[in-house]
Amino acid sequence: MLRVDVDKQLGAFSLSAKFEIAHGAGALFGSSGSGKTTVVNMVAGLLRPDRGRIEIDGDVLFDSEARIDQPPHRRGIGYVFQEGRLFPHMNVRANLDYGRWMSGRKRHKAVFERVVELLGIGHLLARRPGGLSGGERQRIAIGRALLMQPRLLLLDEPLASLDSDRKAEIFPYLERLRDEAGVPMIYVSHSPEEIRRIATVVVLLDNGRVARIGGTEILGASHSEFA
C-alpha cells in the first residue's frame, strides 16, 4: 500500500495530491504537465515535497511534520525513467548489477537469469548502452530497476520515447513483469491504451490535483478530454 499526501510549489505550478494505491498495478494518468513525474520523483525521493507525508507498507518515507525524509538510496524503490538513463561507461551487465552491487548483496544467479530471460536481453550483456536501440535500452532499464529487488517499481512513461513498433515490442514484457515479477508497480502515462493494458487502479491527475481515482473505466470518460 502506497499512501501519498503531498504539496509542492514549482514556480507557477502548484501540486497538491492525495491518494492511496493498494498492492498490484496502479497507474498515474494525466496530460503532460499534470504533475505525474513530480509525484513519482517525490515518491522516489528525488524531489522534496513542501509539505506532506509519503508511506509505503507502513514505512514512512517522508513526513514534513515528523521531519522524516529518507534519502533516495535508502527507499528501495525501483525507478524506470522515460529516457532510460543507463550508465554509458558500464556495459549492460554492469548496469544490471549496479543495484545489487550498491546494496552489497551476493550475486544470485537464478534471479539474474530470470530477469534477463523475462526481458529477453541475454544477448546484450557484453554491449555498451551507446550502441543499443531505444527498445533494448528501455528493457535494460527495467531489468536494472527490477534487479535491485525493489519493494515498489515506478515506471515513468517508459514507452514515451519509442515508436509504435518498439512499444509493441516492449509491451508483452511489461505485462509479464506485472504478472510474474511479483513487484507492485506504479505506471505513469498519458496514454489510456497503455494504462488499460497494465493497470487495475488509476489515479487521474489534472493540473496538479487528483481529479478521480478508480478502475480503468474512468479512463473512458476522460479519453477525449485528456489524450
Added chain:
Amino acid sequence: MFELTAEEWTAIRLSLRIAAVATFAALPFGIATGWLLARKDFWGKSLLDSIVHLPLVLPPVVTGYLLLISFGRRGFIGSFLYDWFGFAFSFRWTGAALACGVMGFPLMVRAIRLSIEAIDQRLEAAASTLGASSIWVFATVTLPLAMSGLIAGMVLCFAKALGEFGATITFVSNIPGETQTISAAIYTYTNIPGGDAAAGRLVLIAIALALVALIVSEWFARRAGQRYHGS
C-alpha cells in the same frame, strides 16, 4: 651535440619528478574544487573561483613571493610546518613542487570543472534510486564520467609544472640538483659564456616533453569519448 651532461640529466630528472609530484599532490584538491565550483552554490563562490584563477593572471614572481612569505622558513605557514613536523619548503625541491602545483592548479580545476558540468545529473539521480549513497554516486558515476577532463587537467598541470619558472625561482631559487629545473637550467646556461649548446639541448628536450604531453592528453580524451559512444 646530443651528449647530455650529468648536470643536464639532473635538471631533466628533477623537472619530471617535481612536475609529477606537483600534479598528483594537486589532484585531490583539484577534484574537490572543480566539483564544488561545478555543483554547489555557496557564499563566496565567485571569490573562491577568483582565488583559484589568480596564479593564471598574476605575474609568476608575485605568486612566488607570496609563497615565500607564507611557506618560507619564517612564513606563517612555513614556520609552523617546520616547528611541528620538521618539514621545509624553502630552497628544497618540495618547494619547487609546491610552486609548480599552485601554478598548474587553475588549469587543472578548469578542466575538471568543465567535465563535471558536462555530466548529465539525471544519471546521478538514477544511481541514487538504485541504492548508491552520494559518495558511491560520486565514485561510480561522477568520477568515471569526468575521467577525460580529469586526465586532461592532469596533463595540463604537468605541462605547466614542467615549464614553470618565475614562481619557482622566486620561491626556492635556482640550486643545481635541488631546485634547478629544465627552465632554470636554460636560464642559467644562457647567462654564461659558451652555454648556448647546453641551452639548445635543453630547449629541444623541453619541446619534446611538451609535444608528448599534448599527444598523450589527446589520446586519452579520444579514448574516453569512444568508450561512451561505441558499443
